[in-house]
Amino acid sequence: GDTRIEALDNSLFDKLQVFDGDISPMLEPDNNAIAIAVSLDDYGNLRNPEYYPKVGDTITVTYADDVKYIDSRTGELTEVTPEEYFQEKLYGARDVEYTVCALVNLPNSMSYRYSGFGYDVVLSVDTAQRDSGGAAIPMLYLFDTADEVDEAEAEQYLSKLTAGEFSPLMYESKATARSEFAQFRQMFLLIGGILCAIIGLVGLLNFFNAMMTSILSRRREFAVLQAVGMTNRQLKTMLIYEGLFYAMSSVSAAFILSLAVGPLAGKMLGSMFWFFEYRFTILPVLLTIPVFLLLGWLIPCMMYDNAAKCSVVEQLRDAQ
CATH class of the missing domain: 1.20.5 (Single alpha-helices involved in coiled-coils or other helix-helix interfaces)
Incomplete structure (x- = not known):
C-alpha cells in the first residue's frame, strides 16, 4: 500500500514517544532502520496493535524518480479515460529494504495529520536523502x-x-491551541447554560404551579378553618410555612439528586471526552435556595391577599 515517509532531523527524535523497540539505530550513519508511526486514541492508548509490523520485521519501500498516471488499456492518459483504468507508472523505480527498529508516536505538531492506506513511517533525514536520491525540502519548522x-x-x-x-x-503555537480549545469550551458552556436555564425555568414554573394548585384546591378547607376561629394572620402564617417547606424540600431533593446523578454523568462524559474532568460544586444549589424561599413566601402571600378580599361566607359559597 501507499507509505507516507516523514524524515526528521536527528534533534527531533527526542520528541518521539517510543512504544516498542529502540530508535537509536536510526541515528547511526549508513543505517537501514525505520520506525513505524502508530496511531493513538484520545487517552494515549494504542489502537489496533495487530495492524502494525513487529520490531525486527523487514518492510520494502519503493522510491521513484517520477510517477505518472496512464490508461491501463492504451498506455496514454486522456481526459475521457474512466477512473477505473487509471494506473501508476513509476520511472526510475528502486526498492529499499528497511528493518523496523521501533513503534513510535509522533506529536501532532510534527505529523502529516492525515492517514490513508499503508503505514506512516519515520526515517532520519540523512537516510531519506541517501535512498531517495533527492534533496530534503523542509515541510515544516519547529x-x-x-x-x-x-x-x-x-x-x-x-x-x-x-x-x-x-x-x-x-x-x-500553544497560544493558538489554547484559543481554539477556549472556543470549543465556550460552545459547551453556552449549550449547557441554555439547557440548564430551560430546565431551571421549567422547574420554577412547576414549583409555582404546584403551590398554586395546592392552595386553590383547599379553598373550602381554609374557609372552614376561618369559620371555626382561625384568624387571618394564623392562616397566612400557615400558608407561608407550607410554601417554605415546599421550597426547602425541592432544594433538598435537588441536592440529593446532584450527589447521586452527578458522578454517573461525570463518568459518562469523561469516557466521551478525554479533556473532561468531573468536579462537584454546590454553588448552583446554594444559588437556588434564596429563589425558592422567595417564591415559597411570595406565592402564599399573593394567593392569601387575593382570597382575603372576599368574606368567609363568600369563600364557602365559591368553594361549593
Missing part, C-alpha cells in the same frame, strides 16, 4: 522556547511574519 517570555516574543514575531490575507505562511 521551535522550542525556553520560558514564557520567549514564548510571547516568538508568538509576536510569528504573528507578524504570517500576517496578511495572502501570506503563504502559517503557524501554530
Whole structure:
C-alpha cells in the first residue's frame, strides 16, 4: 500500500514517544532502520496493535524518480479515460529494504495529520536523502522556547511574519491551541447554560404551579378553618410555612439528586471526552435556595391577599 515517509532531523527524535523497540539505530550513519508511526486514541492508548509490523520485521519501500498516471488499456492518459483504468507508472523505480527498529508516536505538531492506506513511517533525514536520491525540502519548522517570555516574543514575531490575507505562511503555537480549545469550551458552556436555564425555568414554573394548585384546591378547607376561629394572620402564617417547606424540600431533593446523578454523568462524559474532568460544586444549589424561599413566601402571600378580599361566607359559597 501507499507509505507516507516523514524524515526528521536527528534533534527531533527526542520528541518521539517510543512504544516498542529502540530508535537509536536510526541515528547511526549508513543505517537501514525505520520506525513505524502508530496511531493513538484520545487517552494515549494504542489502537489496533495487530495492524502494525513487529520490531525486527523487514518492510520494502519503493522510491521513484517520477510517477505518472496512464490508461491501463492504451498506455496514454486522456481526459475521457474512466477512473477505473487509471494506473501508476513509476520511472526510475528502486526498492529499499528497511528493518523496523521501533513503534513510535509522533506529536501532532510534527505529523502529516492525515492517514490513508499503508503505514506512516519515520526515517532520519540523512537516510531519506541517501535512498531517495533527492534533496530534503523542509515541510515544516519547529521551535522550542525556553520560558514564557520567549514564548510571547516568538508568538509576536510569528504573528507578524504570517500576517496578511495572502501570506503563504502559517503557524501554530500553544497560544493558538489554547484559543481554539477556549472556543470549543465556550460552545459547551453556552449549550449547557441554555439547557440548564430551560430546565431551571421549567422547574420554577412547576414549583409555582404546584403551590398554586395546592392552595386553590383547599379553598373550602381554609374557609372552614376561618369559620371555626382561625384568624387571618394564623392562616397566612400557615400558608407561608407550607410554601417554605415546599421550597426547602425541592432544594433538598435537588441536592440529593446532584450527589447521586452527578458522578454517573461525570463518568459518562469523561469516557466521551478525554479533556473532561468531573468536579462537584454546590454553588448552583446554594444559588437556588434564596429563589425558592422567595417564591415559597411570595406565592402564599399573593394567593392569601387575593382570597382575603372576599368574606368567609363568600369563600364557602365559591368553594361549593
